[in-house]
Amino acid sequence: MKIFLTGATGFLGRSVLALLREHGHDVHCWVRPSRDLSLIQELDAHWTAGSLLDTPAIKEAMRGADALIHNAGVYSFWEPQPAVYEETNINGTFSVFSAAAEVGLKHTLLVSSAVIYGNARPQPFTESTPPGDIRFSRYADSKYFGELFARKIARERSLPLTIIQPGAIIGPGDSKASGAYVANVVDRNLPVLGLLNSIITFVHVNDVAWAIVSAVENARTKGETYLVGSQPISVAQYLTKISDVSGIPLPKITLPDTLILTLAHLLTFWADRRASEPKWGLSLDQARTFRAGFQFDGSKAERDLGLHYTPIDQAIEETVHWYLLHKASELSD
Numbered sequence: 001m002k003i004f005l006t007g008a009t010g011f012l013g014r015s016v017l018a019l020l021r022e023h024g025h026d027v028h029c030w031v032r033p034s035r036d037l038s039l040i041q042e043l044d045a046h047w048t049a050g051s052l053l054d055t056p057a058i059k060e061a062m063r064g065a066d067a068l069i070h071n072a073g074v075y076s077f078w079e080p081q082p083a084v085y086e087e088t089n090i091n092g093t094f095s096v097f098s099a100a101a102e103v104g105l106k107h108t109l110l111v112s113s114a115v116i117y118g119n120a121r122p123q124p125f126t127e128s129t130p131p132g133d134i135r136f137s138r139y140a141d142s143k144y145f146g147e148l149f150a151r152k153i154a155r156e157r158s159l160p161l162t163i164i165q166p167g168a169i170i171g172p173g174d175s176k177a178s179g180a181y182v183a184n185v186v187d188r189n190l191p192v193l194g195l196l197n198s199i200i201t202f203v204h205v206n207d208v209a210w211a212i213v214s215a216v217e218n219a220r221t222k223g224e225t226y227l228v229g230s231q232p233i234s235v236a237q238y239l240t241k242i243s244d245v246s247g248i249p250l251p252k253i254t255l256p257d258t259l260i261l262t263l264a265h266l267l268t269f270w271a272d273r274r275a276s277e278p279k280w281g282l283s284l285d286q287a288r289t290f291r292a293g294f295q296f297d298g299s300k301a302e303r304d305l306g307l308h309y310t311p312i313d314q315a316i317e318e319t320v321h322w323y324l325l326h327k328a329s330e331l332s333d
Contacts (some may be wrong), residue, residue, distance in 0.1 A: 010072070011102070011175065015208070021044070021211065030061060046164070068107070076139060077139055085139055094146075097149065103205045108150075123294070160222040164215060171315060182242055184280055194254060196236035201229040211226060226304070273281070
């Protein structure tokens with residue numbers, strides 16, 4: 001199968017690309033200019049550099065493809081230019097799916113996120129649970145509206161669509177919000193603890209890649225939505241496991257959630273003024289997201305996609321060991 005893949009150079013995209021090539025698919029990657037193309041070249045995949053907003057160019061590059069996997073997006077809880085969320089996650093998604101509709105692809109897949117459910121009740125929620133009326137970050141809002149646009153185009157243009165909604169992704173190579181906890185603990189950069197009772201549904205990056213590839217290979221997934229994640233754990237459990245694997249003790253001081261939110265507000269204010277990331281990565285959006293937490297039932301993906309979730313202990317252990325090796329390698333250079 002010939003697959004058009006966006007976001008191939010990111011944390012999740014690298015795993016998706018590797019698995020697609022392992023399964024023998026011909027992959028054409030749409031990448032941002034100046035991105036590292038070493039893995040794409042190593043795996044003998046095709047590529048075109050350009051903007052997600054260049055619909056005509058994407059349409060031309062997409063011709064001849066059987067399926068689309070739209071994985072490109074901005075995943076963060078703070079950006080120096082916050083308009084990038086709407087530009088990439090909403091407008092970019094609209095552009096890519098408009099191109100797919102014009103080309104008439106046989107199957108399209110959107111990588112969304114479980115955070116689009118916001119304050120949905122009850123929890124654990126499922127794919128049939130209506131999203132809540134409050135989301136906790138600009139990132140979540142942009143993914144929510146991006147998904148709405150993809151659904152609208154699919155419905156109006158008869159475009160076969162599958163949606164994957166991962167939980168908090170962790171694994172080797174993770175430098176995003178979940179992985180930042182690993183770095184802060186191992187590097188002893190975490191001055192205090194907080195939000196310990198919040199519960200998050202984590203998932204190994206390889207499990208998400210498997211779900212994506214399995215879904216795009218299976219015609220029966222057209223029109224379906226899949227939450228991907230298992231084993232919800234508290235922030236306290238997550239940090240304790242990182243500490244146990246790394247051997248680095250956690251801070252002794254724990255702040256109430258209200259003080260963590262106040263601190264996050266101040267750090268975000270200064271980050272916006274200085275156009276530099278908030279200290280410890282503690283933006284207000286990240287604090288609000290982690291305080292609210294999210295628990296969902298990812299069993300539909302197990303049943304339909306043949307997915308066997310990696311135990312959370314193993315996922316954390318692999319993430320910590322990768323970071324320790326990565327850090328040792330940097331020190332030796």
